[in-house]
Amino acid sequence: MTISVKSLSFSYGASPTLREITVDVAEPGQVTAVIGPNAAGKSTFFKCLAGLLVPTGDVMLSGCALAEMPRYMVTEQVCYLPQDTAINAILTVFEAVLLAHKQAATWRIADEDLASVSEVLCKLEIEDLALRYLNELSGGQRQMVSIAQALVRSPSILLMDEPTSALDLQHQLEVLDLVQEETRSRGIATVIAMHDLNLAARFADRFVCLKSGKVHAAGLPAEVLTPATLYEVYGVHANVTLDSTGTPHVVPLRSARKIARTAA
């Protein structure tokens, strides 16, 4: 299932957060990284893609307008992992993942439900947390549980808002490896918001770069991650080199704002 947007705008109050965005976001088997500075509108963009906010313009899922699809169908196809993982529910990890798998649908728990939950916990190597309560976990462990909740739903479109922000380096690599593998093997269209540009370049097939609620650039990582774009979007001077696989590597040098302040 592909996901794209046409003339998408959204406003919380008087000033618009998203302005006339038209872009092909992701295709099946593809990981798209959404990057941009703080307050660029990334989280709002994700909520619009998930159907949690009602924007003007269209979010299209394989050519069908999301707004016209029944809610249950959207829930089945689109999985949104919010940025905030501060959960204080007294639920075990197993129950929390099972809950996501059942999607609040029914009381009956079948064998395949239990197997699916167990499988995803094994894949993420958190099966030893199964009986622990969510409110006893560290921020990183909670984020792993949230990722398990997303993967167990086997969605067609996976939207993850900064899913690795609380993880250490090893877990970041392992989780993104797994997300990439699942995306390829199950033909999921995955969209991830990330601040770590080098990590994003390593795992994403495409980039969408937002600035002030607009798409500043979109395309292959090497096309988007250029010194000029980084200066225009983030206000930093940076060197960008390509490794042997053609993956860009960003080395930030200094903040343009700081240079201007020093000069003044």
Place this chain on the structure above:
Amino acid sequence: MEAANTVNSNLHKGREVYRAITRRKVITLSVLTTALIFSVLLDISLGPASLSLAGVFQAIVRPGTVDVASRVIVWDIRMPIALMAVVVGGGLAIAGAEMQTILNNPLASPFTLGISAAASFGASLAIVLGIGVIPVAGAFLVSANAFAFAMLASLLIYFLSRLRGVTTETVILLGIALVFTFTSMLSFLQFIATEQALQEVVFWTLGSLLKASWTKIGIAVVVIGGVIPFMTRQAWALTALRLGDEKARSLGVNVARLRIQILLMVSLIASVAVAFVGTIGFIGLVGPHVARMLVGEDQRYFLPTAGVAGALLLSVTSIISKSIIPGVIFPVGIITSLVGVPFFLSIILSHRREVW
């Protein structure tokens, strides 16, 4: 072959873990239910005319085989009181549990949201001025007024919570404002009341199970029993709500509609509960916390455990209210906090993990 083995292994592990989780909850619920049955029998056996537990059991199961006096004491006097404690305790705890869930606040309960205060004012209006807002007479005037004002407070919260920009925190603050408003108006009524009416008002607001009757139990059971199936149907959605609004919405839960539906249901339960027995403050707050600490927040277990825990707390309170001074029955509203606080603290202090 290897894939099949992996699937079997995952299924085996999944079953083991799920069994371990559910076994503990089922055992906890069974122990609480057994304790409740024992408590109810003990409650019925205690009083000026002392009856043995075996005698009580016989009078309940085979009433024709015991003497008339024992039968009348058990069936007409003590059983309505003992069962009213179960129905009201269970109802208040369930109402508190769902209020805490939908408002995402550990302090939410029928008492803190002003529903009990509104009921007290309604009852006092009938007692002091003889004003009834629902055209019923006789024995039900006070209860009907209490119910009407409790529902009025609930509906006020309901409509204000639907206003744009009103958060769950605002609803709690609104409840506190209602508590102060109705308490002030109640004080005014007490100030102008005659000595006899004042005594009656004070007795009502203390909360007493002595007002119980089979008719009142029947009404409470029909209302509370009628609402609970609707709540149990929403068990998964309510559990998902505890993962946060955004996650619940992404799981397909219509969060706004669920909140409103459940708020209306718990208002109905709380209004009926306080209308018949007066203000009993502690059960609706503590019952849910006890349940949460014992079985967690999977609503399939949390809801019944909260109900049984609330019923048990009020039943034990009823026993204590008869046992302090032989021949004197203290209003349960006085005893609930005295019994509940040490019990609650012991559970909190024995649990090292964070409970909210």
